[in-house]
Amino acid sequence: MPRKEVLRIEKLKTHYYTLGGIVKAVDGVDLRVYKGELVALVGESGCGKSTLAFSIMGMVPPPGRIVSGKIYLSDINLVELSDEELRKIRWSKVSMVFQGAMNSLNPVMKVGDQIIEAMLYHDVISRPEEGRSTVKHLFELVGLDPNRIDSYPHELSGGMKQRVVIAMAMALNPDLIIADEPTTALDVTTQAKIMEVLKDVQKKTGVSILLITHDLPLVAEVSDRVYIMYAGKIVETGDVFTIFKSPRHPYTQGLIGAVPSIRGPKKKLVALPGEPPDLRFPPPGCRFHPRCSKAMDICGKKEPPRIEFGPDDFVSCWLFAKEGERK
Amino acid sequence: MFLFITIMFFIFRLMPGNPIGLILEQYNLTPEAAQRLIHLWGLDKPVWQQYLIYIKNLLKGDMGISYVYNAPVSSVIFSRKLLNTLALLISAHGMALLIGMILGVWAAWRRGTPIDIGTLVTALVLYTIPVFWLGLMLLMMFAVHVHWFPLSGTITPARSYKDILQYIGDYLWHLTLPMISITLIRLGGDFLIMRNTMINVVREDYITTAIAKGLPEKIVVWKHAARNALLPIVTMAGLDMAFVVSGAVLTETVFGWDGIGKLTYEAAINRDYPVLQGLFFILVVVVLLANFLTDLMYAYLDPRVRY
Numbered sequence: 300m301p302r303k304e305v306l307r308i309e310k311l312k313t314h315y316y317t318l319g320g321i322v323k324a325v326d327g328v329d330l331r332v333y334k335g336e337l338v339a340l341v342g343e344s345g346c347g348k349s350t351l352a353f354s355i356m357g358m359v360p361p362p363g364r365i366v367s368g369k370i371y372l373s374d375i376n377l378v379e380l381s382d383e384e385l386r387k388i389r390w391s392k393v394s395m396v397f398q399g400a401m402n403s404l405n406p407v408m409k410v411g412d413q414i415i416e417a418m419l420y421h422d423v424i425s426r427p428e429e430g431r432s433t434v435k436h437l438f439e440l441v442g443l444d445p446n447r448i449d450s451y452p453h454e455l456s457g458g459m460k461q462r463v464v465i466a467m468a469m470a471l472n473p474d475l476i477i478a479d480e481p482t483t484a485l486d487v488t489t490q491a492k493i494m495e496v497l498k499d500v501q502k503k504t505g506v507s508i509l510l511i512t513h514d515l516p517l518v519a520e521v522s523d524r525v526y527i528m529y530a531g532k533i534v535e536t537g538d539v540f541t542i543f544k545s546p547r548h549p550y551t552q553g554l555i556g557a558v559p560s561i562r563g564p565k566k567k568l569v570a571l572p573g574e575p576p577d578l579r580f581p582p583p584g585c586r587f588h589p590r591c592s593k594a595m596d597i598c599g600k601k602e603p604p605r606i607e608f609g610p611d612d613f614v615s616c617w618l619f620a621k622e623g624e625r626k
Numbered sequence: 627m628f629l630f631i632t633i634m635f636f637i638f639r640l641m642p643g644n645p646i647g648l649i650l651e652q653y654n655l656t657p658e659a660a661q662r663l664i665h666l667w668g669l670d671k672p673v674w675q676q677y678l679i680y681i682k683n684l685l686k687g688d689m690g691i692s693y694v695y696n697a698p699v700s701s702v703i704f705s706r707k708l709l710n711t712l713a714l715l716i717s718a719h720g721m722a723l724l725i726g727m728i729l730g731v732w733a734a735w736r737r738g739t740p741i742d743i744g745t746l747v748t749a750l751v752l753y754t755i756p757v758f759w760l761g762l763m764l765l766m767m768f769a770v771h772v773h774w775f776p777l778s779g780t781i782t783p784a785r786s787y788k789d790i791l792q793y794i795g796d797y798l799w800h801l802t803l804p805m806i807s808i809t810l811i812r813l814g815g816d817f818l819i820m821r822n823t824m825i826n827v828v829r830e831d832y833i834t835t836a837i838a839k840g841l842p843e844k845i846v847v848w849k850h851a852a853r854n855a856l857l858p859i860v861t862m863a864g865l866d867m868a869f870v871v872s873g874a875v876l877t878e879t880v881f882g883w884d885g886i887g888k889l890t891y892e893a894a895i896n897r898d899y900p901v902l903q904g905l906f907f908i909l910v911v912v913v914l915l916a917n918f919l920t921d922l923m924y925a926y927l928d929p930r931v932r933y
Contacts, residue, residue: 356838389840397838402831405850407928417839451929467839 304371305474305507306332306355306393311368313347313354320579324350324363326531331611332475337501337508339518339539341554342528343575348511349398351528352477355509356395357385373474391421394468396461396478396497403464404452410460411448414467421471437466440503441496458489465496469504479511494521515558519543524611527551530576530586535614547614549591585617593618627910631684634906635677638899667693680903689907690900694892699904703886710780711885713797715874718805719863722812727859729813730820731852737825745817753814757873761807761880768803775803778882804881808873819862823855830854856927864920867913 308330315322324347332338342348353359355370357377370377372392377385397403405413414437415430424430435445441462452460461481468476478497482490498521501508510522518525518539525542527535527550535548546552553571573590576582582589588598598617606619664670668679683690689699729749733742769777776782780800787793827833828851836850871887878887886905893901924931 358834358837386840386842389838391840395835395838397831397835403835405832405836405854406930407853408850416841416845420839420841420845453930464835 302333302336304331305334305336305373306330306509307369307371308351308355309369309371311351311354311370312366313350313359313363314366315350315363317362317579322363322578323531323581324578325354326581327368328528328531328533330526330533330536332507332509334474334507335501335505336523337498337510337521339510339512339522339525340528341513341515341518341525343513345575345578346528347531347578348528349479352395352479352509352511355393355477356389358389387421390417390473391471392473393475393477394471394473396464396468396476396481398480398483401457401460401484404460406452409449409451410455410463411450414463414470417467417470423471433470434466437469438462440469440500441466442499457485458492461485461489461493462496465493465500469500469506472504473506475507475509477509477511480513481510482512482514482517490517497521515554527554530581531578532586532615534587534616537608537612537614541612547619548587548616549593549618550587553590585615627914630910631681631903631907632677634903635680636673638897638902639673639676667691684907689904692893692901693898694896694901695898699900702889702901703904703908707885707889710883711874711878711887714801714804714808714878714883714885715870717801718808719812719870721805721809722816723859723863725809726813726816727820727852727856730817731824731847731855733817734821734824734828734855735847735851737828746821749814749817749821751814752810753818755811756876757807757811758876758880760811761804761877764803764807765880776800780884800883804877804883807881808877811873815862815866816859819859820855823858824851827851827855853927857924860923860927861920864916864923867916868909871909871912 308328311325311328311330312323313325315324326347328347328351330338330340330351340348340351350359350363353363354365355372355377357380359365365378368378372388375388375392377388380388404410408416411431411434412427414434415424415427418424418430418433419427424433431448434448438445438447443459443462443466447455447459447463452463455463465476465481476497481497482493485493494517497508497510500506510518512518522539524538525536526533527542527548529550535542535546535551537547542551543555546555550571553569556569557571559568571590576586576589582599584600585591585594585598585603588594591598595617601617603615603617604620605613605615607613668676671679680690687700689703691697692699692702695702729745733745736742765777768775776799781793781796782800785796787796833846833851836846841850871890874885874887875890876887877883878885879891882888889901890905892898893905
């Protein structure tokens with residue numbers, strides 16, 4: 300049975316035109332999210348994950364802009380929309396949970412009002428009072444006391460604030476929530492609880508989630524499929540088992556090798572050598588080749604082809620190309 | 627407060643010249659009359675005795691008698707002059723705050739555009755211009771070259787009015803130039819503070835969230851960003867009270883605006899100690915009051931400082 304696509308990104312390029320050069324933060328990305336799925340987008344800091352998220356929201360900060368490509372959100376190409384059309388799509392079709400749980404709530408507004416406000420300006424309700432019962436339901440959904448509706452953000456703990464943010468993300472029943480490192484600012488036990496809340500919300504509502512993170516153990520635990528991003532490109536994708544049991548791309552292998560395992564045999568942690576490249580001047584050929592232990596001659600000369608193993612299952616690496624193509 | 631009163635008392639007495647000398651020149655008093663005045667005002671007593679008398683009287687609410695006006699200081703200060711000054715300062719500062727804040731918010735939101743940079747440069751220029759110079763320039767342009775506005779005063783002398791409206795009109799007509807000069811001078815500072823705070827607020831995560839929520843731009847700017855950027859400018863407005871008064875002294879002197887500022891200037895020239903002391907006493911009270919009001923405003927604006 301073909302699954303329903305919620306998000307389809309095709310050959311997206313988002314570049315920043317800075318004085319020091321063009322920063323190719325997102326450079327030809329393809330990505331898909333199906334209904335009810337939790338897809339993880341993994342990569343190091345500065346690889347373009349957040350820019351990708353902002354591209355979907357149509358909020359790439361200047362001097363950045365989407366250069367080419369398409370972003371389909373249930374058959375609407377967001378790239379072609381006007382500002383006003385985009386504004387209406389935001390939050391009603393796709394909402395976002397931001398990194399800073401502490402800071403994504405306005406300190407001088409009651410948390411309930413901040414959720415009601417989203418409904419108000421998307422014409423879901425016409426008067427603020429009408430939104431209160433919805434907010435209370437949302438609070439119950441994320442495990443918050445509904446009486447907290449009139450609290451100010453500073454009266455809540457970090458975990459509670461993040462629950463409010465998740466409740467807010469669900470306010471308009473979107474098809475997709477982009478969660479950009481939703482747990483980084485929280486302590487470990489709260490992190491686990493917040494992820495449970497997210498999964499729980501997903502189970503109850505069937506919303507799709509695009510989880511942006513560099514926390515691999517978390518990815519292994521919660522996600523259905525994984526995209527590995529490196530220097531503005533997707534280097535590998537597959538379901539979570541393929542990625543963790545038999546990673547193909549040397550970068551994925553390196554990432555997984557750098558995470559300690561509790562149950563598995565004791566092994567030496569191998570850190571990836573080198574640093575991610577400057578995205579203004581990415582290395583020629585495969586962008587990972589200067590740090591790759593298996594690099595061949597061709598890797599520094601030509602961009603690697605995409606080797607498909609199945610739908611939504613590919614790797615971009617010369618190692619998997621046929622012998623004859625490696626010229 | 628007490629310390630301040632004490633310091634003021636002695637500083638004024640350290641100023642060169644003495645009140646009697648100046649009055650002698652003006653009115654050609656006989657030496658006997660001068661002696662009587664000196665005795666009446668207690669200026670023949672040692673300074674420390676004068677000081678004790680002053681403090682004793684002040685505690686009773688008596689600020690002394692003006693040497694120049696020959697009337698109680700309180701009646702000299704709490705008079706039409708105070709109303710005139712209040713009319714000038716409140717209108718000018720209200721205007722400056724309002725325009726400065728709106729422009730600041732607007733420029734910060736469009737940071738880096740030519741409009742923003744143009745406004746910024748203008749604001750910096752205004753911020754650095756001395757108020758008396760601007761006042762003189764305005765007078766020269768609008769009162770001397772083209773007679774749009776009067777040269778000085780609060781109303782046209784010896785004019786009879788048909789009704790109260792005509793009076794108010796004449797008053798406002800006189801008010802325009804001094805008000806504009808204070809507004810322009812203050813505008814620069816208010817704009818700069820507002821723009822700076824806004825630029826920081828705009829970078830906050832909750833603003834990104836507000837945009838992501840698909841709120842209209844106006845709501846994001848005014849309800850979310852500007853509301854949070856209000857706090858520093860409120861603080862500044864409160865702390866700036868002392869400068870407000872010094873601005874008033876210069877402006878009122880330039881425009882011959884019969885208010886507290888002009889009174890301060892004249893009292894200083896004539897060594898009218900009691901009036902000076904009274905004025906500064908009131909200034910201190912006003913500054914303290916302003917700080918208190920600022921704190922109250924804070925509690926209203928920011929739920930985090932509610933007690």
